[in-house]
Amino acid sequence: MLWRLCASRQGYGLLLALLSISTLITMLYFSKQNLASVELGDYYHYRCEIETRIAPDLPRFRFLAVTSLYATTIAEFLCDSPIMAQFYSGVTISWKPRWLLSPNEVINENYDLIWSREKALSGLVPSFKQYYQLLMALDNYKVFWFSKGASPILNQSYFENKRVGILSDRLSQTHHLLPIISLKDANIQLNSKQLIIFDDARSLYRAFAKGEIDLITGGDWLRRQIDAPLTSLLISDQVNAASLYIRKQHPIESECALIQAMSLYKQTLTEAHIQANIKALCDVN
Secondary structure, three states: OHHHHHOOHHHHHHHHHHHHHHHHHHHHHHHOOOOOOOOOOOOOEEEEEOOOOOOOOOOEEEEEOOOOOOHHHHHHHHHOOHHHHOOOOEEEEEOOOHHHOOHHHHHOOOOOEEEEOHHHHHHHOOOHHHOEEEEEEEOOEEEEEEEOOOOOOOOHHHHOOOOEEEEOOOOOHHHHHHHHHHHHHOOOOOOOOOEEEEOOHHHHHHHHHOOOOOEEEEOOOHHHHOOOOOEEEEEEEEEOOOEEEEEOOOOOOHHHHHHHHHHHHOOOOOOEEEOHHHHHHHOOO
């Protein structure tokens, strides 16, 4: 029967019509099914709820950090803070790559606190200080090549067959730009198997500690993060540090809780310079 239909133009046309009707019926059937939608979670954040908040409809406090290190500890500290409970229903800390931050997110004040370099923010929104003000400035710091083996040497021979870890964040001075510039300036070529890219600093440090990569870059804080003897080679001793910028429209009382929370980074951060008025308010050195 099918062969006879195909043997004539009329039969062939009829066959196509039947197939089209069958396809349409199938599409209509599935369009009526209640299929569960799949929601993709944000890999780059941690959130907690403030159980003791004074009102159910308070906004969340949103912090865009430069690293996932201590993110859980910082968030839980703020969620346990009686001060934060007066103004917020919960805390979300994000550490997505900084090049994903959009001008609209700055203008719309999507984050209550942003940890970033002034140059990066002004590059996105030249008038960003209309929306954010400085909370805490950090001193410049040193960045090194680190190895658990022989001391790093910037030549092709040393890097032969070495696995180098960097971050995917193209705006990370410490873990992306500086290592790439250092290798380029020394005319060192790495193949695709040698350059291993990570989404966050925690994964990068863990891989280095477990011996899955041979070399990474970092500040002096890395010596405290890795429980093993490290050798190093200085890349730069004057790297501009990111600072903390807070929304201008914020509860003044929350500043003290934020300063206390950031003190949890004190073994990681360089010297912090807190605004004089905040120092007086929060009685900190």
